[in-house]
Amino acid sequence: METRSSSGLDQFCSLLVERPGLTFLDLAGVSQSTVAFVTEQGHRIYSDDFLLQMDRCFGDGDFYENQADPEKVAKFLDTALDYPAQHFDGALVWDTLEFLSGPLLETVVERLSHMLRPGAYMLALFHSEERAETIPTYSYRISDRKTITLAPRGRRRPAQYFNNRSLEKLFHDFESVKFFLTRDHLREVIVRR
C-alpha cells in the first residue's frame, strides 16, 4: 500500500471541522481508517463499494456495453445510489466516475447532486494520462486530513479521458469546481453543491 498527500482531501476535510453530526458518503468501500477518521470527529459515515456494485451490475460481458442496457442501469441505480434527497453533507467518490460511460455518468452525477445538501463538497479523482489504455484502481482510505492510503485493486480501462473543460461540463450543475493538479497524473476535483 502506498500513501499520497492530497490537497483535495485537505479542502474536503475543512468541512468536517465546521460542525459535528454531519453525514458523509464514502464510495471506496469500507475501511477502518476512514470510518475512524470521520466518526472520531463526531460525524456519521455511509460506506459502499461503488466499483464492486458496478462489477455486479455490468461485469458479466462487456463492461461498457452493459452500461447502455436500461435494465442493468436501473438495477445499478437502485442498488448503488438509492439515497434520499439532500441526505449527505459530503461525498467521497474517489476515481469511480472514470469507469462510467456517457449517459450513465451524467445520470450518476445528477443523482449525486440530488443526494447532497446545498453547500456540500464532493471529492473526485481523475487520471490525467491522456493515452493510458488502463489505469490503476485503488481502495482509497483516509489516513489523516492530508494523506490518502491507496490499496491496489488492479487496473481497468477508463470510459473516457477527462480534461478540465470536460470536467467543468460534467459538474455544470454544481456551484463551484476546483482542480488540484498533481505531479502523479491525477487530477483532484472538489465540487461544491
Add this chain to the structure above:
Amino acid sequence: MWNRRKEEEQPAPKPVAAQLPAQPARPLPAKEGIPMSTVPSRPAESFDAPRTGNAVLGKSVVVKGQILSREDLTIDGEVEGTVEMQEHRLTIGPNGKVRASVKAREVIVLGTLHGNVETGDRIDIRKEAKLVGDIKTARIVIEDGAYFKGNVDIIRAEVPRPAAAAPAASAPRPVAATPTPVSAPSSSPAMAAGAGEIKR
C-alpha cells in the same frame, strides 16, 4: 472400617479454574488498523468452537421469528426476524446467514448479516464477512476484506459536565469532537503543482 470406606468413596475435589494449565496465546488475525476508540479493547479472537455456556444455532438450523437470549449466542445457521440480547455477545459464524435487526452488547460478524445492528459495546466485522445495514455502536473494528454497505453511527458515552465553578482550563474534554487542527496545505513530491477554481 466402614468409615474408612466412606472416605475412599468421597469424590476427589474438582480442580478450580485457576489450577488449569495456562492456554497458549492464540495469534490475532491481521487487522487493517487499530480500533477507533481510545478505550482499550479486548483482543479479537479468531472463530473457534464456541465456549461452553454459549448457545449455538448450528449450520443446519433455520429460525424464523424473534430470538431473545440471556447468554452469549453463536449463529452458524440461518435466522430471519429479530435478535435481542442486550447484555450478551452475538457471533455470526462463517456459515451464518442472518436477516434480522440485531441488538446486543457485542457483535462479531464472520458470515452474512442483512439488517440494522445496535451494540452497547462494539461490533467486529471480520474479513469475508458481509454486512448490509446501519450500525449504531460505541466502537467498531473492520478487517480488510469485509464488505459493508450502510451507515456507521458512533454512540458516545456522556461525559459528566464539570461544575460551573470549575476553571475552564481544568475541564475534561468531551470524548467526541476532537477536531483535527486546521493548517495550511503543505507541498510534497506528489502534491499540487497548481490549482484552479470555477465559481458560478
